[in-house]
Amino acid sequence: MKIKQISVFLENKSGRLAAVTKLLAAGNINIRALSIADTSDFGILRLIVNQPDKAYRVLKDAGFTVTMTEVIGVAMSDEPGGLAGVLEILEERGVNIEYLYAFVGSACDDALVMFRVENIDDAIEVLKAEGVKVLTGEEVYSL
Amino acid sequence: MYWNEKYETMPREELKKLQLERLKQTVERTYHNVEHYRKAMQERGIEPSDIKTLDDLKKLPFTTKQDLRDNYPYGMFAVPMSEIVRIHSSSGTTGKPTVVGYTRNDLNTWAELMARALVCGGAGREDVIQNSYGYGLFTGGLGVHYGAERLGASVIPTSGGNTKRQIMIMKDYGTTVLTCTPSYALYMAEVMQEMGIDPKKDLKLKHGIFGAEPWSENMRREIETKLNISAVDIYGLSEIIGPGVAIECKEKRGLHIFEDHFIPEIIDPETGETLPMGEEGELVFTSLTKEALPMIRYRTRDITRLIEEPCSCGRTHIRMERVNGRSDDMLIIRGVNVFPSQVESVLLEIGETEPHYQLIVDRVGTLDTLEIQVEVSDALFSDEVRRLEQLEDKIKKEIETTLGISAKITLVEPKTIQRSEGKAKRVIDRRKF
Ligand SMILES: [Zn+2]
Numbered sequence: 001m002k003i004k005q006i007s008v009f010l011e012n013k014s015g016r017l018a019a020v021t022k023l024l025a026a027g028n029i030n031i032r033a034l035s036i037a038d039t040s041d042f043g044i045l046r047l048i049v050n051q052p053d054k055a056y057r058v059l060k061d062a063g064f065t066v067t068m069t070e071v072i073g074v075a076m077s078d079e080p081g082g083l084a085g086v087l088e089i090l091e092e093r094g095v096n097i098e099y100l101y102a103f104v105g106s107a108c109d110d111a112l113v114m115f116r117v118e119n120i121d122d123a124i125e126v127l128k129a130e131g132v133k134v135l136t137g138e139e140v141y142s143l
Numbered sequence: 144m145y146w147n148e149k150y151e152t153m154p155r156e157e158l159k160k161l162q163l164e165r166l167k168q169t170v171e172r173t174y175h176n177v178e179h180y181r182k183a184m185q186e187r188g189i190e191p192s193d194i195k196t197l198d199d200l201k202k203l204p205f206t207t208k209q210d211l212r213d214n215y216p217y218g219m220f221a222v223p224m225s226e227i228v229r230i231h232s233s234s235g236t237t238g239k240p241t242v243v244g245y246t247r248n249d250l251n252t253w254a255e256l257m258a259r260a261l262v263c264g265g266a267g268r269e270d271v272i273q274n275s276y277g278y279g280l281f282t283g284g285l286g287v288h289y290g291a292e293r294l295g296a297s298v299i300p301t302s303g304g305n306t307k308r309q310i311m312i313m314k315d316y317g318t319t320v321l322t323c324t325p326s327y328a329l330y331m332a333e334v335m336q337e338m339g340i341d342p343k344k345d346l347k348l349k350h351g352i353f354g355a356e357p358w359s360e361n362m363r364r365e366i367e368t369k370l371n372i373s374a375v376d377i378y379g380l381s382e383i384i385g386p387g388v389a390i391e392c393k394e395k396r397g398l399h400i401f402e403d404h405f406i407p408e409i410i411d412p413e414t415g416e417t418l419p420m421g422e423e424g425e426l427v428f429t430s431l432t433k434e435a436l437p438m439i440r441y442r443t444r445d446i447t448r449l450i451e452e453p454c455s456c457g458r459t460h461i462r463m464e465r466v467n468g469r470s471d472d473m474l475i476i477r478g479v480n481v482f483p484s485q486v487e488s489v490l491l492e493i494g495e496t497e498p499h500y501q502l503i504v505d506r507v508g509t510l511d512t513l514e515i516q517v518e519v520s521d522a523l524f525s526d527e528v529r530r531l532e533q534l535e536d537k538i539k540k541e542i543e544t545t546l547g548i549s550a551k552i553t554l555v556e557p558k559t560i561q562r563s564e565g566k567a568k569r570v571i572d573r574r575k576f
Pocket of ligand 1: 393
């Protein structure tokens, strides 16, 4: 139920994101989703890829500061209020969300959102109990 | 004009005789009263009676800042604490600060030397001296203060900071001599301009005596023009006594070292060999009259040259050129001594096992700026922006506490800091003096 996410430290200067995507392309790794959180000096690039372990190694070998974290992939109906419903559930049950970002394009009709939360096991349990569709790693990597 | 004509213009033969006599006493005293010196001399097989000529100075062991740290705080003192009447201390480098002590006679000597220095730099008893060196543990403030009082001038102890008020005082109280760091003098000139004060019309300022950080002829010209004064360079370090070890005379061609109290040598910083007269190398001092903390061949790490030629001002004391660099990696930023190793120790404490960092020093307008770039390793990295910002903040605060000055912290990617032969370049100094 947990999805491996790769986070990379990037300086806020031109060409750094391109350097990462180039490396991944050379390694034949597909990016499924990405988000960048940045300040004036630096940014954190977060990636969901089809081969997370390989991506981690490739970036590490190239000298990047990389960490692997776990996130939850949630499928929700692609209509107004879809995300609101899920957020409501998490809030009610006291699940602390660090950040979230939407999935770029998908094959199914549902909208996909990645959640990074404080306590991932509890969050998954809560969501499943409420009947929310939580994706497995395999499902996400192979999208 | 001299403060102490007898000693300042003493014929060199006579001066050398006095030096030898005082050197013998110093060696004798340190050997008997300071365990560190006794051991160091014994290791070299030397006894005080081996010092028969000034040339025998070469036989004595060097003393370093590390020796002071190893004997922290009072281990190098040559008198009991009951004789100590003042303690100063320098900012700590990687750990312990350097502690220096003074007996009543030492304070007397220091005031005498500072009075000489002020006169040499153009001041007299009718002057109003505004002393903007920091008062406190730093020797600059109190050192100049007591010298100015000894001289009989009117001293205004403004210390550093609160620049607008300083300028108001300068104008209203009719300050004629300013003492501070050269970069602060330039900053004052800038603030005066903003305040619409014209030194030519509004101030009575005539002389500036500036030191405690490196500066250049260009800076001198700029200060002299902007403040409409004559500016001289003063040199000193707390381990030797504080300000008042050497100062420029009106010729402004080298700083006279008060040789009746200190013997200067120039050595090769690599080999420790004494270099021939006139060659550039590391400046080493032996104190001749200090009681509390006598110094035998103290390595200043400052790079300069000695000038033997007689000076037209009539002083017979040898001159040293303006300090031209350091033989270690110490930086002076806004008058504060900074070692890159201090930054390293902060990063180690924060949990970085092998910190890669770089200090970038620049001068924006008249103020020095310090940026510290830190490579983000796995140990420091977090997936969350908030945590990284907290990290930056923590480093900033620790650096400020340790160094005593603020710095901008920039997190950078691994391997972005230039390395040569595997070693990272720790300092980029873009300031032009
Ligand atoms: Zn002279």
